[in-house]
Amino acid sequence: MKPNIFNVSDARLAAKKRMPKIMFDYIDGAAGDEYTCEQNTSVLDRIRLQPRVFINVENRSLKKNFLEQQWDLPFGIAPMGMCNLTWPGADQMLASAATRYNIPLGLSTMASSNIETTWDRAGERAWFQLYVGQSEEIAFDMVQRAETCGYETLILTVDVPMVALRPRERRNGFQAPLRIGPKQFFDFATHPQWSIRTLLTGVPKVANNEGSDNNKGEKFVRNESRGKVDWRFLDRLRDRWKGNLVIKGVLSPEDAVTIKNAGADGLYVSNHGGRQLDSAPTAIEMLPIIRRAVGESFPIIFDSGVRNGEGVVKALAYGADFVMLGRALLYGIGGGGSQGLTAVIDLFIQQIDTALAQIGRTDINTIDKHVLVEKYASMVLER
Ligand SMILES: Cc1cc2nc3c(=O)[nH]c(=O)nc-3n(C[C@H](O)[C@H](O)[C@H](O)COP(=O)(O)O)c2cc1C
Incomplete structure (x- = not known):
């Protein structure tokens, strides 16, 4: 059934209703008191775009070139x-969407589909996250x-x-691999739409742990420390990987410059x-500062x-x-499977396209600080 999704809150509510609490809280939850998570959205919401008039905006384009690839969005x-x-086959839905909409798909080390299968599904649109x-x-x-x-x-x-310590995960007894006690059993029993589908397809696993060639047959363990990574590792990885190397989770301008220089x-x-440090700054607040630090043309991806x-x-x-x-996107899938995902992506397309017209622009590549109401533009670098 096609879910009624007119904004992301609709998708979130639909997901909350359909999914067991332990699963919904895994995607929706965050670190600590969830302050940074909430602020990420509220700080973004507070930024104001400047409407413009008397500009012919009949024909608009959302296409973008990034990391030597042409994307449609x-x-x-x-x-x-x-x-x-979230839903059995969610990874497959995301890969199909990446292909259909011609957008990049980040495949996690911890994904439910492995590196090889995802390459077969999404090809060069897939980026591997390590x-x-x-x-x-x-x-x-x-x-x-x-x-x-x-x-x-x-x-x-x-x-x-x-x-990070995520209270909702701890309260619900969320862990990978999943252990099902009475509390979780009750949660699943009271969300049959999710549980029957998931039981029929089998409980998802961290798929990259299978098909590994490493001679010790070791597996990636979610709760093991990932704290060994230092600057020397970055050098080793840079030597080893000849393709595009993007570093995710950067919030310090000093780190940003060192990473660029590496x-x-x-x-x-x-x-x-x-989902990590609950006292971290919001990503959107750091974005213009990092842009200033690395200069106008160094590629930057943003989320949060x-x-x-x-x-x-x-x-x-x-x-x-x-x-x-x-x-x-996960709310879309959680609320309505592939139809929910499509509804959310279509919503974003319509919203971006409409906003472009309202701010008097026809090409997404022309978005710069001048589309912001002046007080928000002051700290943004001219590009
Ligand atoms: C359920 C879930 C799992 C995630 N797993 C990973 C992961 O395996 N690797 C990673 O780099 N980021 C992971 N992230 C973080 C996302 O890549 C992204 O930074 C974050 O979801 C952006 O914030 P937003 O969901 O509020 O927009 C995960 C996020 C969620 C919600």
């Missing part, structure tokens, strides 16, 4: 682990697999030295959707808190070249 799919907990956990060997084994497939872009996520091809400004198309336009105006959507 200025946004893509953020890497997210264990998406199939976590380095308990051993470098496991990480380099995955890098090798991505290279063998033909992936051109590697995203190294560095903002999870430790998996030879990365791009930065991904993000606070992980507030985007819940509507105007948010995408604001991030581009603040200095991003490309925007990724996280929870917004």
